[in-house]
Amino acid sequence: MSESKYREWILDTIDSLRSRKARPDLERICRMVRRRHGSEPDRTCAELEKLIQEQTVLKVNYKGSISYRNAAKVQRRSRKKDDVSLATAARRSAMEEASHSDLSNGDSAFGAVDQDEEDLEGDTSMAMDTDSNPDEEGAEESRDGQDRPSPSPHREGASVQCAPVRAASAPCSPSGSRPGSGPNCSAGSALDCAASQKPGERPNSLPPSSPAVLTHNEWAYDSAVSPVERQHPGMQKDKVELKPADHSGTTIPSALTNGKKESESREDSSSLSSDQLVPDSAARPDEVRNVSDGRLQTVSPPPENGTLQKLEAPYTAADGGLINGGTGDEVSVKLEKMNQNLLQWTVADVASYFSAAGFPEQAVAFRTQEIDGKSLLLMQRSDVLTGLSIRLGPALKIYERHVKVLQRTHFLECDDI
């Protein structure tokens, strides 16, 4: 089945659930998709996550439970009328906010924050937290999985997380309400994965101090983060959590946009008072570290090999560090390391890099075109804009902020040598 098909199915399902006043939660979505199309819940879950990343579907925490929204229809809700598009504003704010708020994670799935600026029209994907009950929900979270005071206890179980799919995953499994009966939550499906995890429970990956510990309802749902994207810490979109300090610690995406978007995001965030995005990828302790100073943000290394592991800086230095004014020796050193390794980057490394940089979708294009470190150095503007078949907005950003920077720094290093 094509992803587009799934997209259609899932969106239809969400719309359908909404039309009948049922909460479009994972369980219902999976069940309905399965019933209508025979798709396995785990697959649906996976596709849903993709859609969330693409911002086609918004994951929101509403009244203590996770709901999914058709991004195209959420826009209407935005409160700012002066903006070009309400939806756009909402999405952007969500993303930006997420990136900012996220303390330690500026993640990337949204990192695409930037990318989203331009892609907003087409996709939206963020998880929003619409709920407004900080105390209740926040408490629940802090309780970590304990029963939440929610009206319907059985519902809690309904939203489960897809543990199997991702460590801190999103509620993938509808099994909660009906153990074992969920849409295929049975045998090791993504759904059942979540079975073990209760809605109230936060992914273990979220450290207490993590922004993920959203104030209210927002939990760090990583569902949106695909395996690949999991590398990036999720973004948290909790206004309450938005603190200057936190911002400085945001990861890549955030870093990239912090400077120029901070004010903007804040503005937007206000517009999303009620709809708050739920960070898709929660900060993962193991992936995001050293974000305290805002310069040493780590782009999670590609699993394929460790080459990029030393490159945490590349990205940061080029985008975050420099942009933010962080021009310390550390940056230089890191850039140096990065450059040294750039030629050794494999296709997977390149893809992982862009994925981590907030361009998961575009990263696929790099992978498809088999762009490795050497190819990356040879890429020209036109290659990025047209050769990868990716959207212009992200392409421009990728080229200007990453490809160009990487090439420049690399060749500068060569010159020095």
Added chain:
DNA sequence: TCGTGCGCACGCC
């Protein structure tokens, strides 16, 4: 048992 429809309450603007 499951899917669906919808009254009603809630929160936000």
Added chain:
DNA sequence: GGCGTGCGCACGA
């Protein structure tokens, strides 16, 4: 007051 959301209940298959 309007609007979006979704709980909880009723109903039909």
